[in-house]
Amino acid sequence: MKVKLESRLLGANELIAHNNRNMFSSRGILVINLMSSPGSGKTTILECTIQELVKQIKIGVIEGDLYTDQDARRIEQQGVEVVQINTEGTCHLDAQMICHAYQKLDASKPQLLFIENVGNLVCPAEFDLGEDLRVVVISTAEGNDKVTKYPLVFRRADVVLVNKTDLLPYTDFDVEKVKNDIGLINPSASIFLVSGRTGEGMEAWICWLLQQSKNKLLSMNGTSYLQMAEGRK
């Protein structure tokens, strides 16, 4: 019975996620779902990323957290609009929460929307939010076995950010092993080594992200042109 209910809940979520995706696409918004364990550095990476991009592109942020607005207050200081979702103990964001939260951001017309999920490497992986890209952050302090132990989130990732490279000299983290583990279950995932603390490696990730946003806008325009062309037939 538990499984059936879960599968029905996930079915409903897929439907709303599909609607979210269509809505975001019609507006040309690139949507990023940022996931990781607690303390891997999602918020710090978001701060650095926004700091570089905020002059070039209109950014909105949805912050998921169990109870507090600590991360939202950090992100607001970067001069972008932030909407807080407090899940009140629920361990993940879902598509309905995103649909509601985005209504408060729509007027500011973001081109790039970051969703920072609840810190949890298990449950958020199951819930499509209607995002374009799933970005998973893993810290070099977390050990070498996370990809094989938590495969779902890595299998579904478009990007893996290996964060806290500044701690590499002081840990047993094996970058090549982790890259190899990701490659085995998800060979198309892009991998960037970054340090949110020192800024090392952030440029490559940010350039890549900006290009994705441009591609999204182009594809929207392309679709519009196609639709117009078809309308003329």
Next chain:
Amino acid sequence: MKVKLESRLLGANELIAHNNRNMFSSRGILVINLMSSPGSGKTTILECTIQELVKQIKIGVIEGDLYTDQDARRIEQQGVEVVQINTEGTCHLDAQMICHAYQKLDASKPQLLFIENVGNLVCPAEFDLGEDLRVVVISTAEGNDKVTKYPLVFRRADVVLVNKTDLLPYTDFDVEKVKNDIGLINPSASIFLVSGRTGEGMEAWICWLLQQSKNKLLSMNGTSYLQMAEGRK
């Protein structure tokens, strides 16, 4: 409806946890539920702890993991009996899983039973397993805000192990702030600073744990004496 089902599931779990606790108490077994984010160092701490205690006390381990037996294989090398629970994607252990798993350990008559929960700082906190002590591990690489952002697991903890103290010089982790945050929501929690990697601080934690196990046996014997005395009346 989701909430009602969840509350019914938790109600059933409480009942089984209560039975587990009575069964463990009747055998004088001290039961530890070890919880943390992925990569905080639960397994490494368990390795060090068992290595010190295995000559003094009979130890059993129940390993919770989504899909793999990687941690179980590490722990078995310490010469103790290990039972693996694979939750197949479920984000926490529950009392029923422990009841089943323990049946495989009972014949070896452990006095100290470690349960390593699924790596997740959110969901496991809600599920009583019938343990005596809830031990939460937090790593110094995870930032200073974990106690305020994930309050439930810390509020219900008997012990907090602040792990990876060897990384303290290379992070912004503020031990006093984190101790203070724990004190505000859970003033009776015991806090130990440890490094599973270097062994620093492990002695105090292990001595404390051994004392708890002795107290448990004494309390069982006390109860038995009382029961015998009452039976004689």
